[in-house]
Amino acid sequence: MNRAVLRKTVAARIDGLAEHAAGVLMDLIRFPSVCGDEMGAIARIEGLLEAAGFEPELVPLDASIAGHPEYTPYAAEPGWEGRGNLVTPFGGHGDGRSLILNGHMDVVPAGSWREAFEPAREGDTIRGRGAADAKGGVVAEYLAVKALRECGVRLSGRLRLHTVIDEETGGNGTLSLLATGHTADGAIVAECTGNAICPANRGALWFQLTTTGVSAHMGEIDNGVSAIEKANQAIAILKEYERHLIEHFMDHPYFRDLPHRPIQLCIGMMRAGEWPSKVPDRCEVEGGIGFLPNKDIEDVKDEMRQWIRDKGDDWLRDHFELRYERLHNAAFEIPSEHPLVRCVCGAATAAGLSERVQGWSVSCDARLFPQVAGMPVVTVGPGQLARAHSGDERIELQEILRAAKLYALAAMDWCGVEGP
Ligand SMILES: [Zn+2]
The missing domain is CATH 3.30.70.360 (Alpha-Beta Plaits)
Structure with missing residues (x-):
């Protein structure tokens, strides 16, 4: 199959997973995965990945990061016992560039929103805490690797899904992975940028x-x-x-x-x-x-x-x-002509998204990639920032599908594809 046809096949497979995606997202929203209570939701996505043929690995948080300069002290220490990030490898059949797809499973508390963890769907809109920030992005990353696998894509470089905890409290989940050598040649972080491509962070x-x-x-x-x-x-x-x-x-x-x-x-x-x-x-x-x-x-x-x-x-x-x-x-920026930024822009166009490049005006885990590991990173994902943390958090299913296509096509381009 030639590359253009393969890309179209992967994109079509993602469209075919729309109803599955909606179900997975609603399922994940039901877990009130606030800081210290994330592992139920992590186990759920772990089960889905295993069912899809992947071999996810739970990597415990490394307590020694408490001495790291990028460590963020907790307002209320949730403890380290039993808490960890999920790392799911895929591909790596050749010597292509490696890529991390990072997304966080922790959410902010419900506040006064009583139905925060009772997901509701109206047509293409799904409501609930974490729908936009960032369980919608986690689902898009899951769809991307699932579709790549189902379409028989053999990535040359290694792709790793990092499904992390502790983003909302400052980034200790991602820090723990990066500080213990879970790095790559580039990273994409799923945050609710409305699928705008953000190579810089305030x-x-x-x-x-x-x-x-x-x-x-x-x-x-x-x-x-x-x-x-x-x-x-x-x-x-x-x-x-x-x-x-x-x-x-x-x-x-x-x-x-x-x-x-x-x-x-x-x-x-x-x-x-x-x-x-x-x-x-x-x-x-x-x-x-x-x-x-x-x-x-x-x-x-x-x-x-x-x-x-x-x-x-x-x-x-x-x-x-x-x-x-x-x-x-700290703030950071990756130059707009950097190969990772060009790659993500190309994938966005191929996924039917506009090539909107801008700064991300809230801070997130992305900063840790250049700061801790000297890696290039781009933040891009489904959902609107205005909905995040609000009492009416919601996301459009189509946004998730478009992001999934962007992630899959970017991985194919960045890591390279082996075989015919
Ligand atoms: Zn977030």
């Missing part, structure tokens, strides 16, 4: 600001220093830093045309004081900052501190601490 950094003052009775207010007022001053300086970034670092080819501003600084939490008529001597503020690949994460950390030192008053300068102890995701 960075995201959480910060913890503490200001200290001198407590005093309200009647003695001139002898006190309010830590809340000093924190307000520091916040105003940080917002000025945000405006500086927007003014000077927003003009980036991957990000300039996005509908939402990808640079922002958010103050999310504040704790201070214990009595209405007492000057508070300590204020704790937590927030996040988003920035583009033209800013190094270490520079952002240093500059935020330096701005407060330079622009704060005499007291603030010596009485604040700015720490970065939780989420710390």
Whole structure:
């Protein structure tokens, strides 16, 4: 069979799996696979892959990553026992380039959405927590390898499906695989980009600001220093830093045309004081900052501190601490002419998708591939970001099928196909 015919056969096979895909997705949504509770859903996809003739392997999380610079501490430690990622190999019959298809099985909690884990289908639309972020993408990757196998495609390079946990909490699932040598010549990460091709990721950094003052009775207010007022001053300086970034670092080819501003600084939490008529001597503020690949994460950390030192008053300068102890995701970009980006663009066109290349304005596991393993990566997948994490999360079945075709055709092109 010639290559063009083989590609058409694979695409047609994926269309033929539409109803199966809908059933699998609804099945996966029924598992409330929030952090610490992912293994039921992982076992379900493992069973499906085995039934399809694959040999998936459960790779336990490696606790030694807790000392890795890219490790993200948990808000509530879920424990390591019994938790792992699923690695499913396929192909590797020659010496073609290897590829990882990464997708995450963990989801954010239901919130006030009572039917979050009771999937509903109306025509081509499937609702439920994780439909878009990212169980729809996991299903698309599964369909891709299933169709390749059923069509007898012999990939020259090795393809590995990485079905991971812990994405929503910072990426320790993918980190664990990459840090233990599960790497390849390229990777595609399934996230709900609306099937836009994203070879770049915005960075995201959480910060913890503490200001200290001198407590005093309200009647003695001139002898006190309010830590809340000093924190307000520091916040105003940080917002000025945000405006500086927007003014000077927003003009980036991957990000300039996005509908939402990808640079922002958010103050999310504040704790201070214990009595209405007492000057508070300590204020704790937590927030996040988003920035583009033209800013190094270490520079952002240093500059935020330096701005407060330079622009704060005499007291603030010596009485604040700015720490970065939780989420710390650097930004990255893969050049648009990189062979992996060209390959994914070609596969998108062949899959009937537009060749839409842009930055991804939220952070995800993709960053870990270049940072931990020096690998090129592209984020692309079905579902709309606006639906992710919402109380009305949904996805269109057709989007999943188109993504599956993109993944399968990209794998054929990147890994190469052996035989006639
Ligand atoms: Zn996601």
